[in-house]
Amino acid sequence: MHPLSKIATLSTLILLVSACQSPQSTQVVRTSEIPIPASFDEAKAAQGSQEIRQWWQHWQDPLLSQLITQGLQSSHDIRIAESRLNEALAISRLANANLGPQAGVGGSAGVGTGSIEPSKDGKLYDVIRPLPNASKLYDSHDIDAAYAGVGFSASWEPDIFGQKQSDADAAYFAAMGMQEQVYGAQLLVANQIAEHYLSARAAEQRELIADKNIATLTRYQRYVQGRFNAGHVTIQDVNNIKSKLNAARAKKSTLKAEREAHTRSIAVLIGEVPQNFVLPKSSINILAQQPQAPSGQTPPGLLERRPDIRAYAAQVQAYSAKLASAEADLLPRFSINFLGQGGRIEIDSDIPSLKGWGSLLSVGINVPIFTNGRIQANIENADARLQTALLQYDQSILRALGEVDSAYHMHHALQQQNALLTTASQQAAKRASDAEKLFRYGDHTLDKALDAQIDLEQIQELKVQSQLARATMLLNIYKSLGGGWDNTKSAS
Numbered sequence: 001m002h003p004l005s006k007i008a009t010l011s012t013l014i015l016l017v018s019a020c021q022s023p024q025s026t027q028v029v030r031t032s033e034i035p036i037p038a039s040f041d042e043a044k045a046a047q048g049s050q051e052i053r054q055w056w057q058h059w060q061d062p063l064l065s066q067l068i069t070q071g072l073q074s075s076h077d078i079r080i081a082e083s084r085l086n087e088a089l090a091i092s093r094l095a096n097a098n099l100g101p102q103a104g105v106g107g108s109a110g111v112g113t114g115s116i117e118p119s120k121d122g123k124l125y126d127v128i129r130p131l132p133n134a135s136k137l138y139d140s141h142d143i144d145a146a147y148a149g150v151g152f153s154a155s156w157e158p159d160i161f162g163q164k165q166s167d168a169d170a171a172y173f174a175a176m177g178m179q180e181q182v183y184g185a186q187l188l189v190a191n192q193i194a195e196h197y198l199s200a201r202a203a204e205q206r207e208l209i210a211d212k213n214i215a216t217l218t219r220y221q222r223y224v225q226g227r228f229n230a231g232h233v234t235i236q237d238v239n240n241i242k243s244k245l246n247a248a249r250a251k252k253s254t255l256k257a258e259r260e261a262h263t264r265s266i267a268v269l270i271g272e273v274p275q276n277f278v279l280p281k282s283s284i285n286i287l288a289q290q291p292q293a294p295s296g297q298t299p300p301g302l303l304e305r306r307p308d309i310r311a312y313a314a315q316v317q318a319y320s321a322k323l324a325s326a327e328a329d330l331l332p333r334f335s336i337n338f339l340g341q342g343g344r345i346e347i348d349s350d351i352p353s354l355k356g357w358g359s360l361l362s363v364g365i366n367v368p369i370f371t372n373g374r375i376q377a378n379i380e381n382a383d384a385r386l387q388t389a390l391l392q393y394d395q396s397i398l399r400a401l402g403e404v405d406s407a408y409h410m411h412h413a414l415q416q417q418n419a420l421l422t423t424a425s426q427q428a429a430k431r432a433s434d435a436e437k438l439f440r441y442g443d444h445t446l447d448k449a450l451d452a453q454i455d456l457e458q459i460q461e462l463k464v465q466s467q468l469a470r471a472t473m474l475l476n477i478y479k480s481l482g483g484g485w486d487n488t489k490s491a492s
Contacts, residue, residue, distance in 0.1 A: 032390065032393055032394050032397065033394070034394050034397050034398065036299050036300060036303065036397075037299050037401070038298065038299070038300075039298055039299070040297065040298070040299065040401075040404055040405050040408060041405050042405045042406075042408035042409040042412065043293070043295070043297055043404070043405070043408045045412065046292065046293040046294060046295040046297075046408065047292045047293075047295055048291050048292030048293050048294045048295055049291070049292075049294060049295070050294060050295055050296035050297070051294075052294050052297075052478055052481055052482075052483030052484070053483060053484075053485075053486055054484075054486070055294070055478045055483050055484060056068050056190065056194060056484075058291040059194075059286060059289075059290070059291060060284070060289065060291075061282065061284050061286045063197075063280060063282055064193075064194060064197055064286065067193050067197060067266060067270055068189075068190045068193050068194065070270040070271070071189045071190065071193045071269050071270040071271070072186055072189060072190065074270055074271030074272075075185070075189045075269055075270065075271055076271060077185045077188070077189055077269075078182065078185045078186055078189060080185075081178070081181045081182040081184075081185040082182055084178050084181065085175065085178040085179055085181070085182050087178075088171075088174055088175035088177075088178040089175050089178075091171050091174070091175070092168070092171040092172050092174070092175045094171070095164075095167050095168040095170075095171035095172075096168045096171075096172075098164055098167070098168070099164050099165065099168060101154055102154065103154035161328050161331045161332075162324065162328060163324075163325050163328030163329070163331075166321045166322070166324040166325035166328060167321070167322075167325050169317070169318075169321035170318045170319070170321035170322045170325065171318075172318075173314045173315070173317040173318035173321065174314070174315075174318045176314040176317075177311045177314040177315050177318065180307040180308070180310045180311035180314060181307070181311060183307040183310075183485040183487065184307035184308060184311070184485070186484065186485035186486065187307060187479060187482065187483070187484040187485045188479075189269055190484040190485075191475050191478065191479045191484055192265075192269055193266055193269050193270065194475055195472060195475055196262040196263075196265045196266045196269070197262070197266060197279075197286075198286065198287065198468060198471045198472065198475075199258075199262045199468065199472075200259050200262035200263055200266070200279055201282065201286055201287060202287060202464055202465070202467070202468040203255050203256075203258045203259035203262065204259060205285075205287065205464045206255050206461060206464050206465075207252060207255045207256060207259070209457055209460050209461050209464065210248060210251055210252040210255060211252065212457055213248050213454065213457045214245065214248045214249060214252065216450055216453045216454055216457065217241065217244055217245040217248055217454070218245060219450060220241050220244075220245075220447070220450045220454075221238075221241045221242060221245055223446050223447060223450065224237055224238050224241050224447075225238060263277065263278070263279040264277070266279065286471075287464065287467040287468060287471060288467065290467070290470065290471055290474060291474070293408060293411050293412075293474060293477055294477065294478070294481065294483070297404070297481050299401060299404075301481075302400055302401070302404065302481060302482060303397065305481060305482030305483070306396075306400055306480075306481070306482035307482060307485060308396055308400075309393070309396050309397060309400060309482075312389070312392050312393040312396045313393060315389045315392070315393070316386070316389045316390050316393050318389075319382065319385050319386040319389045320386055322382050322385070322386075323379070323382040323383055323385075323386050325382075326375075326378045326379045326381075326382040327379055327382075329368065329375045329378065329379075330368065330375055330379075400480065403476075403480040404477070404480045404481060407473055407476040407477040407480050408477060410473050410476075411470060411473040411474055411476075411477060414466060414469050414470035414473055415470060417466050417470075418463070418466050418467060418470055421459065421462055421463040421466050422463065424459050424463075425456070425459045425460055425463050428452070428455050428456040428459045429456055431452050431455070431456070432449070432452040432453045432455070432456045434452075435448050435449040435451075435452040435453075436449045436452075436453070
């Protein structure tokens, strides 16, 4: 065996053995320093279900569950996120493909024509020139030729120091970050459908209260007009009640538009044309029978559940791998190339075919000596990006911890407000009923009964608004805890 072949073979074996060993660490380990508390301060009194994966089931409204199910299946927001995930997964597969060898086959073929004219100079020509027809041997001849060839080549850069694996890891964690965006889209779609649904139901209830208020003010206007005609009140009293009646009518017109706007938003979220979608009526007063805030939730569980925090964690791991890849540029790089060529050569049809095979095995090494600071600058850039990703991860944790306790605290306050407004509404209803009875018995004038009815309607309006605020805050609790997504996309 030729000495160079021995060297190439020996080098190849060394590289193969080295490549089969475990590569160096493909990540630079950096961890968060945020101290995670054991519990939330404001969640200790919560008594609701601990299961928040499909929190909408606790509202006992089949229509709400149906709309969220449809949204999780058909929402364009989720489908867009899934399409971006597919892009990231393809890039990850591409990075993994770079870990293995590459091979290819190439070929060429062609035909050609030419002319051959033997030289008449030399001793051979002097010897054969006297022979008969010897001169024809030295005439010009046309020649046709055909050729074809095929070759095989393969190359492999062993990942001895783990750089290619680092790049593959970075692509993988980037894809995992896109997966968390899919989960985040599911969470937001479910939450937004519920928010618009509750707002639409609140607008319906407020519209009914507005109808009662308009009826009461119309009755009041007739009463005041009659007293004005009798000379018992002034024109200011008449104008005052007219102004209140017009304001009530204006309020009702905006409530209807508000309900329709929420309905159209639901249609978009579930993937339907807004102009063709109608929100069915519901026999359930969903605002009056809200579930309790979820219990048993902990900060460690929050880190495992919230898609945005999980996405930032994946980003930290991706940039850790990119930093390891940048640092690997300081180390040597090896390559193995194999070139095999085989084919057939034909010249005219009367000349026997010539077959041949040749091959070449080579081993290369590239050691960076002088790069004018490029490698170091790339390392510093990768390190800075990793530090930024880690800071964003820490910030997302702190923000989430604050959001959860704030949502629980506000929900508890709104729950107390609802209880007080419920009591006030019951008291106002009794006062209005008593005032109406006293008017009929002649002990009160009609204006006192109507004032009591207007007070009741105002408290009922405040109660619906408070119930909506409490329901919306409960949705914020689910969202801040990371509830509402499922890696199986099941929403049954």
